Amino acid sequence: MLNRIIQQFGLQVQSINEVEDSHSSTVYKCTLSSGENVFLKIPYTKLKYQRELEAYEILKGRVSIPDMLEYWTGDEDCPGAFLLSELKGKPLTSKGSPTVAFQVGVLQAKMHTIHPPAEKVLNGIRNEYTNWSHFIENQFYSFAKDVEDVLPPQLYKRAIEKFEEMKHQLPPPDGPSFVHMDFRPANIIVDNNKVSGIIDFxxxxxxxxxxxxTKLYRDFLCLDTTLYESYREGYNSIRTLIDLEEVLPFYQFTDAFNSIGWCKRRGMEKNALFLEENVSIIKNFIL
Structure with a gap:
C-alpha cells in the first residue's frame, strides 16, 4: 500500500520513517532525494479522509497548517492519502514557555472564530452544535459499552450516574465553532520559541x-499557572475565552471515561499506562 501511494504521488524517496503517536491515521515522514521532508498520511476510514480534506480547504490562509501538496481519493483497498509539507519544529512539550503558551492561545482562538460555511456543502465535517448535548451523550454512551467491560460494576454504575448529574450543570454551548477535537501538545508544532502550526484534522x-x-489543559496548561495565564491572554486577544472552570470538570470526566473505552478498543495491554491514568481520574471524581 505504501509503495502504491508513493508511486501515485510520483515521489523519489530517500528514506521513510513511520510517525509515532498518530492514533487515527498511519503517517510516514519521507525524506526525498532532493533532501526535502514531506509527510504521507493514510486515514483509517473514508470519513476521516473526507474530514481532513475539508478541514484543509476551510483552514487554509486562516490558521497555520501544513500545505497540502497533493491528495489521492483512494480505491477499494485504500480510503485515500495526503501528501503534506513539513511544519518546521517539533511537537509542543511540557517545557514550553509562556511565550509559546500565548501563541497556542492565539492559534486555538483563531480556529474557534471559524463558523460553518454557508456557501459550501460539507460531506465529512458535521455541524453538531444545534444538538450539542445529544452529540456529547452519543459519544459517551458509545464508549460505555467498552468501559463496562473494564471497570468494576459498582464503579461503572456510579460513573454513569456522575455523567448524568454533571451534564445538567453545563452552561449554554459556545459556538458554532470549528473544533479540533484532539487539540493536544502532540498536534501543536513548535520551532524554538515560535508555534509553527497545528496538524491532524x-x-x-x-x-x-x-x-x-480538555486535552491541552490535561497535558500542558495545568502544569504551570504562568502557562495557563499566558494562554488565556493569547486566546482573549482574539476572542473571549469561556469560563473553563465551569466546563472543564465535566469534560475532564467524560474524556477520561471515553479514553478507557478507547483503550479497550485499541488494546489494553499496549495502552496500559494511559488506561491506568484514566481509571484513576474516574476514581478521583467518584470516590
Missing amino acids: ESVRFGSTEMDF
Whole structure:
C-alpha cells in the first residue's frame, strides 16, 4: 500500500520513517532525494479522509497548517492519502514557555472564530452544535459499552450516574465553532520559541468550543499557572475565552471515561499506562 501511494504521488524517496503517536491515521515522514521532508498520511476510514480534506480547504490562509501538496481519493483497498509539507519544529512539550503558551492561545482562538460555511456543502465535517448535548451523550454512551467491560460494576454504575448529574450543570454551548477535537501538545508544532502550526484534522467538527480545551489543559496548561495565564491572554486577544472552570470538570470526566473505552478498543495491554491514568481520574471524581 505504501509503495502504491508513493508511486501515485510520483515521489523519489530517500528514506521513510513511520510517525509515532498518530492514533487515527498511519503517517510516514519521507525524506526525498532532493533532501526535502514531506509527510504521507493514510486515514483509517473514508470519513476521516473526507474530514481532513475539508478541514484543509476551510483552514487554509486562516490558521497555520501544513500545505497540502497533493491528495489521492483512494480505491477499494485504500480510503485515500495526503501528501503534506513539513511544519518546521517539533511537537509542543511540557517545557514550553509562556511565550509559546500565548501563541497556542492565539492559534486555538483563531480556529474557534471559524463558523460553518454557508456557501459550501460539507460531506465529512458535521455541524453538531444545534444538538450539542445529544452529540456529547452519543459519544459517551458509545464508549460505555467498552468501559463496562473494564471497570468494576459498582464503579461503572456510579460513573454513569456522575455523567448524568454533571451534564445538567453545563452552561449554554459556545459556538458554532470549528473544533479540533484532539487539540493536544502532540498536534501543536513548535520551532524554538515560535508555534509553527497545528496538524491532524480527522476528528474535527463544528460544535461548542467547550470540548476543545480538555486535552491541552490535561497535558500542558495545568502544569504551570504562568502557562495557563499566558494562554488565556493569547486566546482573549482574539476572542473571549469561556469560563473553563465551569466546563472543564465535566469534560475532564467524560474524556477520561471515553479514553478507557478507547483503550479497550485499541488494546489494553499496549495502552496500559494511559488506561491506568484514566481509571484513576474516574476514581478521583467518584470516590
